[in-house]
Amino acid sequence: xxxxxxxxxxATKAPEGIRADGSPFRxxxxxxxxxxxxxxxxxxxxxxxxxxATAGDGEEAVKKYQELQDKIDLVTMDxxxxxxxxxxxxxxxxxxxxxxxxxxxxxLGRQDLVKKSLLLGAKNYIVKPLDRKKVLERVVxxxxxxx
Numbered sequence: 001x002x003x004x005x006x007x008x009x010x011a012t013k014a015p016e017g018i019r020a021d022g023s024p025f026r027x028x029x030x031x032x033x034x035x036x037x038x039x040x041x042x043x044x045x046x047x048x049x050x051x052x053a054t055a056g057d058g059e060e061a062v063k064k065y066q067e068l069q070d071k072i073d074l075v076t077m078d079x080x081x082x083x084x085x086x087x088x089x090x091x092x093x094x095x096x097x098x099x100x101x102x103x104x105x106x107x108l109g110r111q112d113l114v115k116k117s118l119l120l121g122a123k124n125y126i127v128k129p130l131d132r133k134k135v136l137e138r139v140v141x142x143x144x145x146x147x
Contacts, residue, residue: 016140018048024048027044028055028075041054044135049074052071061093065100076103080106080110086117098121102122103139105126126139
């Protein structure tokens with residue numbers, strides 16, 4: 001009986017979260033909902049990404065990004081959070097790292113904030129409820145454009 005390894009192309013495709021050199025893309029997940037943060041983390045790690053940090057609000061996100069800036073390849077950032085919202089956190093991060101790769105996460109009906117985020121430098125966005133395929137498409141489209 002043939003196994004997966006006998007079918008060309010199936011077993012050879014590397015997970016989307018792995019670079020050509022075999023190392024994972026490293027991600028910080030920012031969301032005030034523990035459930036959503038965990039869901040994003042599970043989607044990304046299932047494709048080889050490594051979640052190296054999480055934050056529950058914008059203030060914490062800016063602080064952690066400053067500490068880990070050289071290690072983070074991508075940030076997923078919820079727009080609506082306590083203390084400091086995602087748009088403000090995005091703006092602050094872009095001030096000291098204009099090359100930051102940030103994907104915003106928004107509830108339906110917040111197109112105004114999504115548009116503002118993209119103008120401020122966000123690389124893409126994801127609309128809740130989260131869809132695994134869309135999350136991966138949007139995230140991969142950002143990390144695979146390495147300079």
